[in-house]
Amino acid sequence: MNLETTYLGLTLPHPILPGAGPLTGDLRKVRQLEDVGAPCLIMNSLFEEQIVKEQRAAFAAIDEAEDSFAEALSFLPEPEDYCLGPDEYLSRIAHIKAAVDIPVIASVNGISPDGWREYPQLIAAAGADALEVNLYHLSADKFESSAEVEERLLESVRAAREGIEIPIAVKLPPFFTSIPHFVSRLEELGVQAVVLFNRFYQPDIDIEELRTEPTLRLSTSAELNLRLRWLAILHGRTGLDLSLSGGIHESHDVIKGLMAGATTVQTVSGLLLHGPAHLRNLVDGVIEWMHEHEYSHLDQLRGCMSHQNAPDPEAIERGNYAMVLHSWTAD
């Protein structure tokens, strides 16, 4: 069975990748992932120090100005809990590269143009085989239009792209008015892939304690459908590789992602819930399903359920929307 896949210029034995997350923080887990057949590793993101400083400043400012609302910011995690400093991050790339033979994709999340230029260069110099640029952005400024937000994000990607030769994937949030247009702008900038999508971690409210709670719920397969829709729309309409992130828990999820048009799929919650060896289950499950359904190569199923040959995907989506609403019946 041939599952070989080219992603970000890397030839991989199969398309199921461990996504950016905490597993690469532990060298034993990293080796375990390689042993169970991970075709590459995606590291958790390096967060620009600037973000950390701004978060500290935001805490301090609100503590002083509006003491009674200080608890409303309790959802901000302590930076030390999730941020590796740049030096530690760069040496972790070197340690992981020394520990495994598979390609290592680093990830960066920055905000200032300087940060976006500087860190990708340092990461490439540290030996990463490719870079995921993690655009995690929530617009809260009523004076900044969506077009301006998009320009700013594109500027960040341009800054990251300029200084390095290694391939770049851009991990997107799902909240754009026109994802195909934004993806085509990314393609013009010379990136190689987009990752659909970043998950937003939405704080819950504790109504007794009057504070917000950081809720990092792991995903379920229910998150898959949003990804499937956009993959189906983008497949065949962009030259970029498409990587699915969000809701891959079972081998059937992988098959759906590939049918919608994913070049690769990534899984994080699935591996955190079931352990790194779950990656092998996913690969075996895909192979078994392909045997049963007489597929011998992934290209036979990749994109077969996309809108590639539909002249008007918007009309299909409108039709589906109406059909779904009318199909509901009370039990």
Ligand SMILES: Cc1cc2nc3c(=O)[nH]c(=O)nc-3n(C[C@H](O)[C@H](O)[C@H](O)COP(=O)(O)O)c2cc1C
């Ligand atoms: C504990 C945890 C840490 C994560 N850290 C990062 C990160 O550093 N950078 C990043 O781009 N995504 C990060 N993610 C998001 C995942 O890469 C992924 O996009 C998201 O969890 C959806 O995939 P899943 O449904 O397979 O979990 C993290 C996810 C989890 C659960």
